Amino acid sequence: MLLPTTERALLHRVATAQSEGRTPTLTAAVVREGELVWTGSRHAETGPEPTPDTQYRIGSITKPLVAVQVMRLRDEGLIDLADPLGKHLRGTQAGAATIGQLLSHTSGLAAEPRGPWWERTPGELRPDLADLVEGQPLRLPAGRRHHYSNTAYALLGALVAEVRGSSWDVVLRGEVLEPLGMHRTTLSPEAPYAAGWAVHPWADVLQEEPLTETGTMAPAGQLWSTAADLARLTAFLGGEGIGVGHVLSAETLEEMRRPLAPQAFEDWNLAWGLGVSLLRTSDGRVLVGHGGSMPGFVAAVLSSPTDRLGAVVLANVTSGPPVSGVAADLIRIVTEHEPALPRPWRPVTEPADPELLALTGTWYWGAAPHTLRLAADRTLLLGPLGGAGRGSRFRPEADGTWTGLDGYYAGETLRLARRADGGVSHLDVATFVLTREPYEEGAPIPGGTRPWRHTTA
Structure with a gap:
């Protein structure tokens, strides 16, 4: 009441x-x-x-x-x-x-x-x-x-x-x-x-x-x-x-x-x-x-x-x-x-999928840092790490991909790109390549990558 x-x-x-x-x-x-x-x-x-x-x-x-x-x-x-x-x-x-x-x-x-x-x-x-x-x-x-x-x-x-x-x-x-x-x-x-x-x-x-x-x-x-x-x-x-x-x-x-x-x-x-x-x-x-x-x-x-x-x-x-x-x-x-009280935080009770848990953390879209979080029901939350940027919630699909639910990537597909040994090399989000390091060397980024340096000379 x-x-x-x-x-x-x-x-x-x-x-x-x-x-x-x-x-x-x-x-x-x-x-x-x-x-x-x-x-x-x-x-x-x-x-x-x-x-x-x-x-x-x-x-x-x-x-x-x-x-x-x-x-x-x-x-x-x-x-x-x-x-x-x-x-x-x-x-x-x-x-x-x-x-x-x-x-x-x-x-x-x-x-x-x-x-x-x-x-x-x-x-x-x-x-x-x-x-x-x-x-x-x-x-x-x-x-x-x-x-x-x-x-x-x-x-x-x-x-x-x-x-x-x-x-x-x-x-x-x-x-x-x-x-x-x-x-x-x-x-x-x-x-x-x-x-x-x-x-x-x-x-x-x-x-x-x-x-x-x-x-x-x-x-x-x-x-x-x-x-x-x-x-x-x-x-x-x-x-x-x-x-x-x-x-x-x-x-x-x-x-x-x-x-x-x-x-x-x-x-x-x-x-x-x-x-x-x-x-x-x-x-x-x-x-x-x-x-x-x-x-x-x-x-x-x-x-x-x-x-x-x-x-x-x-x-x-x-x-x-x-x-x-x-x-x-x-x-x-x-x-x-009577402002609404935030819903209480509750942990997920089921054991987390180790592979999905390993995906969480920082990923880079070019040089822009983003975070990937794991929510309930294998949902992934992608967003910029501070400042403005593109982000979306992604719903898991039966084929191992995720579909964007909102934001810039609404309706778009997130895929895990794998190396020959089966490990995840990068994320493919509607063709954008997200890597663990900024412009990671060897990543399949169109146009390639160059060495980082301190001067433009």
Whole structure:
């Protein structure tokens, strides 16, 4: 649990958001190391006070759940992110767009389906997938830039249904929601749930919003959920809690959280991964999650994997508090009041492979010293010895090589080059030669090596 001073600061932020945002109700939750540690709410006393079990419509927070389904298909080898959609789902207007582009909103596909306004229109009036977009389906060249697309996620939901042979929501229930313990996340509202409201911009009066079923567009924003359920999702997206290693591997979740082109620049503060948004705060913290809105509701889930913290904010108003900012503030408050303790160091209990242990220590890329460390499960950690330089984690493969997981060498291969006697002569990392001594004499370095000397004369 949290300290009383932390809880008071969290409640103050929630109360301020409800008051300044003029929302009938606002409920929030904080999750730490996979566990729900705090919930709080404020309401206008015009209806029942919300609880962590009260459903709100979550809008586009439906999208990361659909993305989890798609990544499961990829991990099973049924699809590839580089596959064009048309390879698996025929008869759409976006068959040339790749699955990865659709997930990351870089396909250039139209943001919205053809009219009328889909969020407020009964689903039975929606066009089918073959006629989802009016005119030219691609508004921008594919792969060039980020262009948020609700339409893309309608197609991704249809992809899941096609590959699995069942509706996307049935698959979602069995493969994602139930394993994550999200039993109160549903297509349609189930009591207790909050009514959706619009607040007049210039007067303190309300108008009830319609609760439409969105049909074809449902994978883009249909779901209802609770603070307690979304706390589980937030922990999962951050790599904590139940479902990690079962619903998706930790490696796949990390892949989803990586910022993708074209917003992955040095000065970015908002980027997109595979089905999730990435917000970089002023102090350099990267938060992963998603926002959501539908008529009568706004919602946000954010997680800080580094701090092992997450936050959920739900409000039942069409235009109200900046819920993503509030969620980020809740994470900041906890980190300021109760910073996360480093995980305890623990030694590997199994005997170390003598050959791998002998590889550890200093290696030289030319004259630049690097260190190689051995981690659990035969993982190798290569990095510069002080200063800037290239480094990566490397995952062992069955053929005796290692594959880079991040950094400059992500996806590249590390090999052990051996002498005639079987000993390791050097490391080959994506063709770069790393030796035990700077420009080691006799090493197969392109261009050869020269004697070291004290003068250039």
